[in-house]
Amino acid sequence: MTQIFAHRGSAGTYPENTMISFHEALRTGAEGIELDVQLSKDGQVVIIHDETVDRTTNGKGYVKDLNMDEIKTLNASHxxxxxxxxxxxxxxxxFLLWFKDTPLLCNIExxxxxxxxxxxxxxxxxxIRKYNLQERIVLSSFNHYSIVHCxxxxxxxxxxxxxxxGLFMPWIYARSIxxxxxxxxxxxxSDGMIAESMNAGIAVRPYTVNDESQMKRLFKVKCSAFFTDFPQKAVNLRKKMNV
Structure with missing residues (x-):
């Protein structure tokens, strides 16, 4: 079965990277949640996508320049x-205090x-180790040095x-790191690259899949999973296709 990961929670219908968005992802029946983390000025691990708080909150400034008390005053309803x-x-x-009691998987970017x-x-x-969640979490990043460090x-x-x-034989690259x-x-x-990767034992989870025709394509080729802003739409389509 192709798993559905709710991108920043149900970001198409709820404020991204917030607890209400994550709660909605669980309600839809998605298998997983994707979220983004970075550090505040005082070294707290904060769930937010952008380098600044400008787009998703009523505040301004870089996350790295704000301490947790300041971040907690912001409205992230976007x-x-x-x-x-x-x-x-x-x-x-x-998030992890809530997540540990759910059946969900989680991708932390x-x-x-x-x-x-x-x-x-x-x-x-x-x-992750503190809450014994090693088996339910994937660590990802565009910074590949970072995940190798992980x-x-x-x-x-x-x-x-x-x-x-485009990456040549991405399954070989994945294995190398x-x-x-x-x-x-x-x-x-491509469909061929998805099949080759999966045959090589490397899961494939494309982002960000919001178009129904692309969802259908990935369900048909039995892709490992995909990330979507609309988990409810994806779950409904998967049921309809009976895949």
């Missing part, structure tokens, strides 16, 4: 403010491509490189 009211930016620990976050990998690995810290936790440009999966942009992965 474009859904009129629908859901105020909602905050969660920490990874807050380390956002450290532009602003290197010294110690982010260590803190994330520590928290593997060296915790070889028991799956790592997966994210990439947006000890990855067990690849997370390619949907635009750069």
């Amino acid at each position: 474009k859904f403010a009129n629908k859901y009211g105020k909602t905050g930016i969660p920490t990874l620990e807050e 380390l956002k450290n491509g532009f602003q290197p976050s010294m110690g982010l990998e260590e803190k994330v690995v520590h928290m 593997f060296r810290l915790a070889p028991e936790i799956e790592i997966a490189p994210i990439y947006s440009n 000890r990855g067990r999966a690849i997370h390619p942009s949907l635009k750069v992965i």
Whole structure:
């Protein structure tokens, strides 16, 4: 069965990377959640995608320049403010306290491509181990040095490189860095490459799949999983196709 990962929670219908978005992902019947982490000024692991808080909150500034007390005053309801009211930016620990009692999987993307976050990998690995969630979490990043570092810290936790440009034999590259999966942009992965990767024992989870015709394509080729902003739509389609 092709697994469905809710991208930043149910980001198409709820404020991205917030607890209400994650709760909705669970309600839809998706198998997994994808979220993004980086460090605050005082070294807390915060769940937010952008380097700044400008787009998704009522605040301004770089995440790395704000301490946790300041971040907690912000409203992260983004474009859904009129629908859901105020909602905050969660920490990874807050999320894991909830997540550990669900049946979900989770992909944690380390956002450290532009602003290197010294110690982010260590803190994330520590928290995963603290709640004994090594078997249910995948660590991914566009920064492949970062996930290799994660593997060296915790070889028991799956790592997966994210990439947006064409990669020759990506299953071989994944193996070379000890990855067990690849997370390619949907635009750069063909049906043949999906089949070859999976045959080589490397899972394939493309992002970000919101179009129904592309969902159908991935269900038909039995792709390992995909990330979507609309998990409810994907779950409904999978049931309809009976795959």
